Amino acid sequence: MSKADNVAAQERFGAEVANAGKVEVIDELCAPDFLDHDPAPDQGPGPEGFKSFWSTFRTGFPDLAVEAVCMVADDDSVALAYRATGTHQGDYAGHASTGKPIDVRGVQVTRFADGRMVERWGSSDELGILKQIGVLR
Secondary structure (H helix, E strand, C coil): CCHHHHHHHHHHHHHHHHHCCCHHHHHHHEEEEEEECCCCCCCCCHHHHHHHHHHHHHHHCCCCEEEEEEEEECCCEEEEEEEEEEECCCCECCECCCCCEEEEEEEEEEEEECCEEEEEEEEECHHHHHHHCCCCC
């Protein structure tokens, strides 16, 4: 697939999964042997683990908005820096809703094959989220 196809798949992931909560789309966007090199705590392997993570994250922050701030792509990979905002309105990481807003940044690199995500490396400000919702100082 082309660089444009990979960017389109990454943008679709952002729009449909991250921002709209349609975790079932992960089955279309991720290869069956998808490997997340930097899974969230308690995230299982493969597409099912990725779906579980996004379901949990969207439960905690149902108004989540993820914006790509910078994106760079080649024929195999898409790298992006992003900003995520939302309000802690449900259980997240074992913490009941606090009603507090979050505004965090992260980066990720995703490798694609045949138009599907096959590997992901990333870093999200998980500590910043916990501090902003008031469960850590």
